[in-house]
Amino acid sequence: MGLEHQLPEVLTTRLESAVGWARKHSLFQYPFATACCGMEYMATASSRYDIARFGAEIPRFSPRQADLLWVVGTVNHKLAPFLRRIYEQMAEPKWVMAFGVCASTGGFYDNYATVQGIDKIIPVDCYIPGCPPRPEQVIDGLLALQSKIQAEPWMKYAYEEKAKRRAEMERSGNPLFTPIDGQET
Amino acid sequence: MAEDIYQPLDQDIHTEPMILQMGPSHPATHGTVRFTLTLDGEKVIKCDTEVGYLHRGFEKECENSTWTQVFPYTDRLNYVSPLLNNFGYALAVERLLEIEVPERCNWIRTIMGEISRLSDHLTCVGAGGLELGAMTAFLYALEGRELVWDLIEEVTGARLTVSYGRIGGVKDDLTEDFADRWAYTRGRLQEIHANTHKLLTRNRIFLDRMQGTGVLTPEMGISYGYTGPVLRSTGVDYDVRKDHPYFMYGEVDFDVPVGDTGDNYDRYLVRMEEITQSIRIIDQCLERMEPGPVNSDDPRVVLPEKEKVYNSIEGMINHFKIIFEGIQVPPGEVYSYTEAGNGELGFYIVSNGTGKPWKIHVRSPSLIMMGGLHHLIEGGLLADIIPTFDTINMIGGECDK
Amino acid sequence: MSKKLIDFVAKHFADEVLDSHSRLGNDTVVLKRDRLPEIVERLRDDESTAMNMLRAITSVDYLNRIPRFEVVYVLYSISKKHMLTLRVVVEEEDCTAPSIHHLYGAAGWMEREVWDMYGVEFDGHPDLRRVLLYEEFEGHPLRKDYAKQASQPRLDLLVRERDSVEEFNVFYKSKPSEGSRDS
């Protein structure tokens, strides 16, 4: 960037909200559907609830073309590396939606196999409770995420903030953001 | 002469099989499963299936829960037809306890089980259409499923993970206007069924993808433990509902559809026919069931009525005992089996006489079918994996436990 | 329930049978381990039994009992519609059982699953890999002495031990203490 410093403040905020508006209504999603919640994901996407009304209808089955990752269902330790890899393959800006309690916290699968919430592997922007969530809950979650995207500063801070956060986490020894060994993203 | 010219050329071209990883998060594998395919051009030479990407420790969790707490876990086995799992598990524990449930409970279980089967088959058929490019069929089938789920939600309180079965009964009686609601849903379902038939059954593109692909022979099917619609499509008329009637299946009339070639198209037809039969069974049940209690009156297993809990000390003590210690199941083991959406769902249960199960093993039809899947895939084309995998109808939760 | 199948096994393999009973609609025979494939093959091929389908193989871990493990085979005949449960005792020190993968196709994966979950090795199985868990996993989770929450992450993840009480405490400390409404 650089151009934004030349522009008057009013214009940049206008532009910012315009970009936020455009972004929130054109979410290309990658459904990482694993379990029961996938059924409700299908229900949300099909005729009765029709997620297309919110500009989020097209599932992109390539992470590089997607900017919203739905983690739909339980993630276990066997699957965790794949989820992490998909997240890393997605281009910025990207958002993650934890769909259902298993993805959010592990739910009642508190055992050797499951990851206790995907926020231990990747950062999460929105949690949708329910096991599985009703489509109404999903739509509510999507709307909440949309307002978050709208409010997200784009031009001035977004990238700098994220980079700062990452650097801080790495410094603090949090392996959340260190890349997996020997893996190109 | 021409052969002589081409022969050396053939030898010169160096070809080697290509190894392709398909999955675990692949759009066509609606579940998480990974195929390691060895391809010769477009032909699959070898297929190694890897499952377990949804392993959630079902059996370990059950061993650490009371007998009642297992119900939510069984919901999430075959999550398209959770009621069938609920009732299958309840039946297994009831066999171990040697208790009988009232007649109305059996009628309700039959009705709700068949409603669940409708949802299962509609999803399978619809998703199959979607994966072969027939998006409309998917939308119609899901419309039908929504209607079915509306009914389930009315009765159980949840769309998908119902936790409706209880040991010795069900959680609640049917709602009062259930028969009227069913009459409406039934009409819509038949319309959707007819529309799906119109869209798919004679469609040439669909037929070309389905006919003659993923062929299973009866011998192979039996040896690999296939059950349910997949085995019936080969011509073996094994159906637990028919051969070992449980609940009220011995009392109602229905047909068991069987195919003859065992290819994908037969599996599709068998499922479509089973939708009709399920509707027929529900009709008969609703006609013949009579009012009565829905829970067994055995105080060992059924929570006392709320009135008693609120107002009498015996009720209160009994309530607390069941909640804190769990239902006391006598020691022993039993293998109990029912017909679920995908085939025979068996529970091998071992009790050591306490409130927690010592072991619960699920004979999940999906896992066993995945064990023989390479036989259906090998020798076919890469593109045939998609209809084959769909008509097998592997459900992650059930397969990976 | 007739005891025809139990009698059949007892007649032909009297030395192998340790115990048998017929309860709750299940005919069960407890067997010694070594001649199992022979018995199963006989049950499958004999016309009067014709057990052509293997329904399930599983194992039960009776901790602190000798012998510790039991491998359970549920056989079924589609034509005769009868079922027989075979239970084979397996010692903890010599945790192996003979494989029957050559008799039933389904046995291949079922035995892999039992190996994965209980660590019972099957002699002669050509491809005894883990099926539900991953190769790096150590131990066998369904053994009774395997702790329920002992996870083995594949990634070097930030694994927070789940402690619900602690989670609630963290939540509460982050909020200013508020007087309860009704006291």
Next chain:
Amino acid sequence: MGNVTVKNVDRIKQTLWEKSYIPEILRGLSVTTSHFFRNLNPNKEKRTIFTREYPEVITEYPERYRGLHRLMLRDDGQVRCVACMCCSTICPADCIHIEAGEHDDPTIEKYPTVFVIDELRCIVCGLCVEACPCDAIRMDSGRHIPPSLERDEAFFDRDLLMELGGLSEAKQGGQR
């Protein structure tokens, strides 16, 4: 007794005409266009539009729908819960956290000083409602659990749950 028959499914044989794709295209179009025109019917009653306009039109959940928990109140507006721990014991997800305290009123033995439900762990199975011996916890609020942007927002504490609760009509304590 039921009559169970085994019947073969009919595999169709395509005619040459059907193999030409044309009749199937027409048939498929007839199905979809009939749906289309039905929904253009000027008489709105006869339309069968299936889509729910959710955020604008709030869905009414059935009576038995299990949604957000609520804590019921006694006549004097205090919480009914007596901190007996039944719900937290039966909860498979272990998502209810209760700390009991002594009440000043001698007719009430205990009451919960802390009652938190982690709605992001709750699996909506409804076992807690069945386990409650005093009609204190219910899930029939007719609302679903709202989504949250932060993990901590999903802890619902006692006062929040009581706001949703109503007066319970269950009579307790015998004929007293």
